[in-house]
Amino acid sequence: MIDSYASSDDAAVAIAGARAGADVVRAMYGQRLNRIDKGSGDFATAADVEAERTILGVIRAARPDDAVLGEEGGQQGAPDGVRQWLVDPLCGTLNYAVGNMLVAVNVALRDGAAAVADPFSREVFFTDGETAWVRHDGADDALLTPSPATRLVDVNLDPPFPNAPGFRAVELLARPEFVERFRPRVVSTTLALAWVAAGKRAAYVTDGSGLSRSVHFAAGIALCRAAGCVITGIDGAPIGEAGRGLVVAADDETHGLLMSMMRS
Template sequence: MELAVAAVQAGAAVVRGMYGESLPRVQKSAGDFATAADIAAENAILGVIRAARPRDAVTGEESGRSGSYGAERMWLVDPLCGTLNYAARSMLVAVNAALRTGPEITAAASADPFAEEVFWTDGDHAYVRRDGVDEKLTPSPESRLVDVNLDPPFPNAPSYQAARLLAEAGFAEWFRPRVVSTTLAVAWVAAGRRAAYVTDGRHLHDSVHFAAGIALCRAAGCVVTGLHGQPPHTGTGGLVVAADQETHAALLTLIADQFPPDQL
């Protein structure tokens, strides 16, 4: 756990230090790119991990997989979640690292480089660290704020579309939508700053983007499922993370209204 924290702190320092610069970009696909800050932050994170655990495998958002394919321990690294935000000089970003040991995430950390907070879990408990002091994460639905990810891909379209969820009358009755466009919002559910988070997506297992946030929310006691309430990484996929059962049930009802009966 301390290694996960140290790794994301190293990445966060790079992200913070390069903020506001005119950064070279590396085009990855249409509408998707990495900046020099993504690459430098990932190098800093990998340096910390490899110095302490040279035999561990790593999957990095920018560098791909390295290390033995048979390694029991795999680090999942997203050095700058919210690259588009960052390139537009918005400070809504996260730096994520999670350790999968066998089938389970056993340690994870998600850093907010600008608030200088690190959300972390040892797999059983979840805390936020500020100025060297740890505070237990306590989910709460009180804010009624729900982050809905509008970024592609959308594997469940046209049945389910995130933008249509925001337009549902029932959604406005229960919640207030937010679109942060970074998985920092997943950590915020664990911290009680968001009531829930919803995203489409089919392949979230071993996701460098979501592994840390999912682990944080599970350890904090959030309700974590796929779009139909099934275990994560199964069925139609997607992700619904809610502070409590009532919030989760309300969101599942709204989501189900979009799907034909034979797809529920």
């Protein structure tokens, strides 16, 4: 169900899709789920597949002519179309499979609205492409306000590492100036990006390539951009289809400190 917004609003579609997926993820949590091998140690579960099916149902009902790229189902519709939705139905499958609740559901319209749902806190972080909010059941929407105050920095240590040996995220954690200023965390789901936008984290760092068009990262990047975070690649360049990694910080000072540590 699309709530609070006119049915023509893409943000409403993103919210409805993310919430529907989160309902599935929450309902299937704790069940014994078979693993669907995807190669290279990656896998999906029945919860991933069912959540994606449910999200796609929401998108198709509201936007039948739009293309969709799903983590599990792949490309549906023209990949070079003007409107394409990027869907990661269960970001953090390994966490979920072992009973860890640090997972997220991501729905993003390329270069537009996006939503990241936390199935267990029932928070939905969302943007219309210009401003970012968080919604919790029974509470008014609140603007997302980045802040470096927590000093907590999430660093993604999951492979692949396309920029090694020049950049290794794990080496950042060993730098004396890092531990003097920050405290490391390793979440490895899109929640880490949503938390930077919400002021729950000071920054997030990951290796990778093409992240702005990735089903795993597009929604979180959209949130952070709309919230006013500082966003670059690990080389300080703007992110894009050929970008190198990702550094998202609450403010210029935090971003500058992290970049100086990585460059040295």
